[in-house]
Amino acid sequence: MFQNTKNIKPFEKKVWLSSPTMHGDEQKWVNDAFVKNWITTAGENINEVEKIVAERIGVKYAVALSCGTAALHLATKLAGEKLYGQAKPNCGTLQGHKVFCSDMTFNATVNTVTYEGGEPVFIDTERDTWNISPKALERAFELYPDVKLVVFAHLYGIPAKVDEIRAVCARHGALIVEDAAESLGATYKGVQTGSFGNYNAISFNGNKIITGSSGGMFLTNSKEDADKVRKWSTQSRESAPWYQHAEMGYNYRMSNIIAGIVRGQMNYLDEHISQKKVIYERYKDGLKGLPVTLNPFDANNCEPNYWLSCLLIDTYAMCPQKRTDTEATYTPEKGKSCPTEILETLVKFNAEGRPIWKPMHLQPIYSKNLFVTAGDNGEDVGADIFARGLCLPSDNKMTAEQQDVIIEIIRSCFE
Numbered sequence: 001m002f003q004n005t006k007n008i009k010p011f012e013k014k015v016w017l018s019s020p021t022m023h024g025d026e027q028k029w030v031n032d033a034f035v036k037n038w039i040t041t042a043g044e045n046i047n048e049v050e051k052i053v054a055e056r057i058g059v060k061y062a063v064a065l066s067c068g069t070a071a072l073h074l075a076t077k078l079a080g081e082k083l084y085g086q087a088k089p090n091c092g093t094l095q096g097h098k099v100f101c102s103d104m105t106f107n108a109t110v111n112t113v114t115y116e117g118g119e120p121v122f123i124d125t126e127r128d129t130w131n132i133s134p135k136a137l138e139r140a141f142e143l144y145p146d147v148k149l150v151v152f153a154h155l156y157g158i159p160a161k162v163d164e165i166r167a168v169c170a171r172h173g174a175l176i177v178e179d180a181a182e183s184l185g186a187t188y189k190g191v192q193t194g195s196f197g198n199y200n201a202i203s204f205n206g207n208k209i210i211t212g213s214s215g216g217m218f219l220t221n222s223k224e225d226a227d228k229v230r231k232w233s234t235q236s237r238e239s240a241p242w243y244q245h246a247e248m249g250y251n252y253r254m255s256n257i258i259a260g261i262v263r264g265q266m267n268y269l270d271e272h273i274s275q276k277k278v279i280y281e282r283y284k285d286g287l288k289g290l291p292v293t294l295n296p297f298d299a300n301n302c303e304p305n306y307w308l309s310c311l312l313i314d315t316y317a318m319c320p321q322k323r324t325d326t327e328a329t330y331t332p333e334k335g336k337s338c339p340t341e342i343l344e345t346l347v348k349f350n351a352e353g354r355p356i357w358k359p360m361h362l363q364p365i366y367s368k369n370l371f372v373t374a375g376d377n378g379e380d381v382g383a384d385i386f387a388r389g390l391c392l393p394s395d396n397k398m399t400a401e402q403q404d405v406i407i408e409i410i411r412s413c414f415e
């Protein structure tokens with residue numbers, strides 16, 4: 001290693017995994033909020049951005065919230081209430097009930113089930129899109145036929161196998177919470193992600209494809225559900241002359257300042273997607289000949305938003321790599337590499353990569369939860385992708401020249 005990186009100098013300015021890309025329109029709407037003194041969790045920016053997003057995703061209602069996690073929480077709470085009725089104030093709506101969840105994802109996808117007292121049962125990942133396996137999901141329903149709720153995400157902006165997942169859920173009468181936090185703008189059979197579930201969530205966190213610094217939204221076609229989420233998110237006030245409360249409340253509303261940023265950003269969603277697509281394709285091209293593949297998708301059925309380009313190293317080309325709960329080490333080998341080596345090398349050159357989301361069934365907090373795989377041969381797809389995969393610098397402000405250097409750095413790891 002480093003033979004061919006001798007002439008490569010570290011980047012002067014860090015190349016990020018995915019950082020905010022502002023255009024100026026955002027500032028205009030933030031200023032507008034200042035001028036009109038709507039420095040609160042209500043105002044024109046919120047009303048407008050809810051309309052803009054609902055229209056873009058093709059749903060009737062969008063409710064602007066403080067973050068994607070809040071949107072997921074209220075989506076999950078709503079699903080629980082629909083299935084099992086209103087909860088007591090000190091209980092969640094999913095208290096004591098199992099919920100089938102994506103396994104390889106950010107913890108927010110599944111924590112919100114736990115917030116409501118549910119017990120996440122993790123469903124293994126499939127290799128075609130790195131999302132929840134419809135086969136494993138079917139198997140889970142055979143094992144636990146009473147389950148009535150499925151929560152799944154579209155990882156790294158690549159749509160999951162929506163038709164198959166919906167067919168399994170329909171067969172077993174289960175509701176769906178769709179976590180489209182990473183996939184804003186991605187489509188499946190021409191339809192936007194974030195519109196497939198009974199309850200849907202998106203995120204405007206700082207490293208997502210568009211951002212308000214933070215923020216999220218609950219998306220639905222049901223006016224009743226939208227009204228309910230709006231009410232819950234503003235401390236559950238009943239209509240009365242005073243602060244009257246009949247239900248548990250939350251302070252989850254989006255700020256009008258943040259809504260201004262998102263309002264300006266929405267004009268650039270398509271631009272960001274096409275920039276990310278160019279990055280994905282440049283990696284695909286530039287890494288040809290190496291024993292690696294990129295995060296896969298079904299080009300016939302979907303158009304990802306290409307949020308993050310990820311790499312998967314062929315099994316035979318993996319050098320020995322060890323991960324404890326907190327540390328990673330590896331032994332370099334000629335012609336081989338591993339995520340740890342590539343990530344450490346990227347850091348040396350001032351670029352940011354990231355391991356694949358560590359599967360939830362491998363997390364200490366969920367070590368006692370059930371985990372269902374597609375077969376009974378012990379194959380754990382999520383653990384395998386976690387071991388061999390990594391997220392590459394995918395910032396849409398990365399220049400072609402910088403990306404060529406990143407590609408060279410990755411190549412050097414396999415020498």
Ligand SMILES: *Cc1c(COP(=O)(O)O)cnc(C)c1O
Binds near residue numbers: 069070153215
């Ligand atoms: C970012 C993310 C969330 C949470 O969104 P926040 O706005 O950060 O709360 C949820 N699920 C997935 C898959 C995410 O990547």
